[in-house]
Amino acid sequence: MTSAPSQDPAAVGKMVYLFGNGQADGDGNMKNLLGGKGAGLAEMSRVGIPVPPGFTITTEVCNSFYALGSQNPDGLEDAARAGIAHVERTVGMGFGDPENPLLVSVRSGARVSMPGMMDTVLNLGLNDITVAGLAKRSGDERFAFDSYRRFVAMYGDVVLGMKPESAKDADPFEERLEAMKHKRGVEFDTDLSAADLKELVSEFKAVIKERLGVEFPDDPWQQLWGAVGAVFQSWQNPRAIAYRSMYGYPGNWGTAVTVQAMVFGNLGDDCATGVVFTRHPATGERRLYGEYLVNAQGEDVVAGVRTPQPITKEDGASSNLPSLEGTNPTGHNDLVEACNRLEDHFHDMQDIEFTVQQGRLWILQTRSGKRTGRAMVKIAADLVDEKQITEAEALLRQEPEKLDELLHQTFDRSSASDTIARGVGASPGAAVGKVVFSAEDAAAWAARGEDVILVRIETSPEDVVGMSVSQGILTARGGATSHAAVVARGMGKTCITGCGALQIDYHGERFTVNVAGRGPITIRQGDVISLDGTTGEVMRGAVALVDPVLPAEYERMMSWADGARRLKVRANADTPEDAARARAFGAEGIGLCRTEHMFFGKDRILAVRQMILASDEAGRREALAKILPMQREDFNGILKAMAGLPVTIRLLDPPLHEFLPQQAEEIADVAAALGVDRAEVERRVEALHEFNPMLGHRGVRLAITYPEIYETQAQAIIEAACDLKAAGVDVMPEIMIPIVGLEAELKQLRAQVTEVAERVIAQRGTRVDYTIGTMIELPRACMVADKIATHADFFSFGTNDLTQTTFGLSRDDASRFLPAYIEQGLLPRDPFVELDREGVGALIKIGVEKGRSVHPDLKVGICGEHGGNPASVEFCHNAGFSYVSCSPYRVPIARLSAGMAAAAEQVSAMSLAG
């Protein structure tokens, strides 16, 4: 908490700072004195942006006001009169002028933004005389009286204190407005006539008289003094005090008061109002793009009452409408100049609201414009070429998630679509296909050339093959990190999960959704649907698709990111195909190769089941002997695809029952392989049931009870590595032990794996280098990371499981209450999507610190789903990770995010140095 040095609070320097007309007394650095708003307006005015003129009363005056017992210090009124005179001169209107009345806004402004905490008065300067002038000049009496009645109510509430103390009590102005609508038999404010509004103004003034015993002040000057005092007072209102206390802002900062001319785009045909982007927000081209309306208010552009006209001739030509450039070259030139200045100042594409009042351009608001992924990379690259920003700054302008738009096929949103349900957009992309309800059907239909969408209540590892041949996956349960979501992202498949509206009837081979206003809609097997994996929309029928074309700027941006980043980026990949795809996307290794994903091939699952259901070690070894050559072949493929790069292979992780036979036929097959009867197999399957499989017999725990499983996997890895090395392929296997929570577990497994590896190396006669490390995915592992690190060459934080255990939250079950948490604001976001820094992140930091305390060069990575989430990548960068690993399609996003994290450091270091 900062606190100002003690000083005489009544001592005040210059009280009023003018701005407008390309000049300003203050500048952007004077936030403490002028507030954030006043300083910003001064700065814009100073660099030639035509902002409506005005003046700012300093925070010192505010403090003096309080020190004097809520009195204005001497000299303030004179200074303010000089300020109003400056505004009058600049806009060519008069404060209280019956013909051409200047109206002003009076706003608060502290050195930091305190949104909504303090008061504002708009349209100040209106009275029964000036309202006529406004009506005449605007040619819109209704508009004039609507402004007037709003002003009286706002002034009554804010300045005169008519606002009820409790939100439960009725606002007297609202009451009268409602009564008037009732009397007129209309529903909306906009249905009231100018005469109605005029009558309301009288009623408003009457209620003020009645309640407070004072007349509403008609004198604009009296209005102004009242409003300035009220804004000062609002610095000490209870909600402002509470807000400051919450953020630790001291009370002696005070607020500034900015008085600024109101401008109107509806005072005649020499008036207009519009919105313009300084570059094209969809393509990024450097040209103005926007629209405007002649003689209109700002709301009219948005409301779509009249068709707006384009800004440029080019857009005019294509839309067959007169453009600003064509019809008003001067206005256009002014706008171009203002846009240029704004871009020069902010070094970014701006989204600008402007008003032309009687031929004069005013900029009302400017902000960085929203843009597509394509425009994002082009604009940033262009700005670098224009020397407006550095490459590091260009990186910081990127929103990495938007790369998705560039990398996936997308729907042509200009074509018609019929959305029937919405779920979690779990894996981006656009998929169109015929609905099937089982992995078997998916495989069969795909085999005959059909595009299919696999629809399931949820998916399980047995569905993986079916998923891999589908265009997209749709599930009724599960969230953004459910099995379906994780596997789909790994495959780059479009996927929507947690679509609770789906009532799936497997038996009837159909699903039903209730669409509001349309009743139940049934989709049967073979019907075509479209899935938008970004928005989560499920659409009936085939929506048209468009192919991605990567812009040249994409490659430039990625090369800057790669140049800047310290974090390596690897991919999670389980097959040579995935590995090759990841490599194409720039992956620098495999951070997570899940060996269990290799177990579901038709030729393998029987041997795996035989292993699981064997009654003793000999039986397991017999089955493992069948699995060994298959796994060796798997590892051979993936190590070869990643030649020259490290491949982290995780030994078997999930609870064994995930592989169990469920169908009668499968059970019979296993019984035959084991030479026991079906009842015995059923008994063993039953015995493997777990109450909480996520917390059960899995990972290293399998290896403690059945050492032969990891021994076989280690043998397959090292045999594959030796064979490749002998054939001249550069291999870098990293063997990873999952679910370690005890030092003793890793110590024992490291010894076992090393023994196997050295035996294979001796047998094969080829030395390969390999490392042995562990997943850190349990809170306990973080707490004892220093001990675990003595047996580890690397740590890979498994943030999926670490999030589950830290929160005590099963991601498969969270969909029942997590949405309520997000909705009620209890959690800012899904912690399975963006790493929870406060809890999980704190544990990770402990883990990294403890690990490096005994093993300073410990390699540290992350292989949870968070490895591809930009905010989480930033966390990993800051926590000193060596690499992140994510699904192949997110590799570019992770590269960009990692580059941004490094660029942020550079920029921050430079700004400190500067």
Add this chain to the structure above:
Amino acid sequence: MTSAPSQDPAAVGKMVYLFGNGQADGDGNMKNLLGGKGAGLAEMSRVGIPVPPGFTITTEVCNSFYALGSQNPDGLEDAARAGIAHVERTVGMGFGDPENPLLVSVRSGARVSMPGMMDTVLNLGLNDITVAGLAKRSGDERFAFDSYRRFVAMYGDVVLGMKPESAKDADPFEERLEAMKHKRGVEFDTDLSAADLKELVSEFKAVIKERLGVEFPDDPWQQLWGAVGAVFQSWQNPRAIAYRSMYGYPGNWGTAVTVQAMVFGNLGDDCATGVVFTRHPATGERRLYGEYLVNAQGEDVVAGVRTPQPITKEDGASSNLPSLEGTNPTGHNDLVEACNRLEDHFHDMQDIEFTVQQGRLWILQTRSGKRTGRAMVKIAADLVDEKQITEAEALLRQEPEKLDELLHQTFDRSSASDTIARGVGASPGAAVGKVVFSAEDAAAWAARGEDVILVRIETSPEDVVGMSVSQGILTARGGATSHAAVVARGMGKTCITGCGALQIDYHGERFTVNVAGRGPITIRQGDVISLDGTTGEVMRGAVALVDPVLPAEYERMMSWADGARRLKVRANADTPEDAARARAFGAEGIGLCRTEHMFFGKDRILAVRQMILASDEAGRREALAKILPMQREDFNGILKAMAGLPVTIRLLDPPLHEFLPQQAEEIADVAAALGVDRAEVERRVEALHEFNPMLGHRGVRLAITYPEIYETQAQAIIEAACDLKAAGVDVMPEIMIPIVGLEAELKQLRAQVTEVAERVIAQRGTRVDYTIGTMIELPRACMVADKIATHADFFSFGTNDLTQTTFGLSRDDASRFLPAYIEQGLLPRDPFVELDREGVGALIKIGVEKGRSVHPDLKVGICGEHGGNPASVEFCHNAGFSYVSCSPYRVPIARLSAGMAAAAEQVSAMSLAG
């Protein structure tokens, strides 16, 4: 890690320290110089204990030995000769004397115990001549030659280096021994004759000659120098180096070498050997209790070859055997004197091994004697009365777990029993009853007056009523903290869990166990079995029971503990009966009242199910309206039973599906109550399925989605409290929100509960004080405990769930691999029984520190199963907890443990001050 200052390693002071004959050069404080063993022998000798005499060569000599390149420093041999002369004088035998040979042991001894790491030589001094003397004096030629062949082999291995390098290679002496047995056609070593053994000695010497080219040294002096050098060398053997490195002990500590006379109890009828306790180990009475054999070796007493004789006349009279006291009053007096000295020295009951050689008593070993719980409290109290120890020291002598023996009925172990299986002794006690296989049968049989044992594969909350009417519970699955175990301990019921040998056939109403050597044994419904909840033994038939009678010393011990302890002790109790029982055991409040345990009454479960399966809030509120008066009655009962003491009531915690109907009839009942059809109920039941219920929709998460549940519970609590207060009962309700992981959760719930409470208080017109706190049972809660604490009046660490989440380990599933972890030494003990300090404890410390950092007087307790575990109570004391809470029957154990933790501090402070 301590490390000695650098010094000239060859500089040596006094080399040899004599002991024996009531004197010693050294004392018990000289461990660094004499090693732990040498210092201990010196101390015993000094206080008049007749230990076999000997001398210790210092660790300085060891260091000098290394500094000189494995040479003895000058003067060592002279000093050792003087030492041997001292031993000869003291025992009246001669080293190398053909008639009366002195034999010695040569042992290593570092300043800390390094068990098995270094070498030892026994029976040194034997050769072809002295063996004859030994044979003659012992009258047992076989014994003499057996000692000789052992000596030759041991010397050959340790000193001459015959021991094979790898354990896989055959030991040459073992080979010859095996060959001899083969030749003689015998199975055991003991079947070989003196002549055979003599022949073996020759063969052993021959193989040494053959392998090493040296003669076995017959000269006792040469033997001695060899053995001393070998012991020095063993300080640097690889396993000793590895051991030191593991514990961080520096290599320059060195080892001492102790040379001590061997004494024999079988050299004639003036010899004997025996074991004696200085007080009765079962009753604690102050009198010798033990047995001995005349003219025998120590092993003979244990082997049961001859019937040993009692020590005292009293025991002699009752066993009709001649006693030492009666037959050899002098020997008895010597023994009494030695025992008195040992008790005076160690201030505790000793378990002593002694040998009388030619009329002379030698104490071979003494240690604190094992005792029953009854003897434990009596002996400690007596020692206080005898002014031997303080009350604090008496407390530190207690093993709190042993109080169980005093508090529960136990089996009469003198009667016959037939153990057919063994499981986890999950809740102590002794139970006898007829086997039933369902809670319903248990209730029905108990209703007609039968004692029953409920046997289940596992139990679920629906079994609670059946458990409460059973004598004991036996389950095939689950560990010491499974549902069955937790509930049984809460009820004080005997329970054995995880008895994997049980093959339960519910349909056939029987279980089968395979007993080694006896084949399958089947127990049918109605058969009587007995359960020992302490040992985990399952016995066929009814084993006789004995009632507990609390000794007066128990109450004294508890009053000392209560006087010493800072920790409050509360109980986990869910009913007024449990609460009253806990209060009788000294509980100072309820630390955990589980409201869900109240939901299983026959009159309630339907309303609970109706609530869970309602389709909307209105439906839930309708069902909750039925539940409200029942819960109010529950809370009324428990608050009344605990009048004047705090009662922490946990709002609903478990996943809702635990309450779901399973049987067709139950489903029909719920459907009728809800007014929907059965299929709809089945659909909703299915929809509530969770993959990992432990990590699912439970605790505060239920309240976030269905606020009305906690609102109703809070209303019931405060209504009950108001009613009691109005009736003059002092109530202290503490409302506890479970499964909190986010600050926002507790903030929201605190506001909701407070609103309900204040409303009730206003309605009832009676102000009651209540507090609101939370369980800390998730790692995330520990990491953000400072934020959570701003909304909490108290923290209660739920160490069951915290252990589950920290380890990522479901206690319901852990029985499949946790036993392997304990067996393989990966985990020292079950972390659900004794708190894991390294991981879970570290998180708890973070939680307490963070919580108290913002809320210094935050009340902190524990309500997991660990609250009654002595080591865990100690942890809680050290971590600054305010209280522990445990099941009622463990309250005395927790009180005692808490007293011990405080006493340990006192004693440690005094020893520092002293």
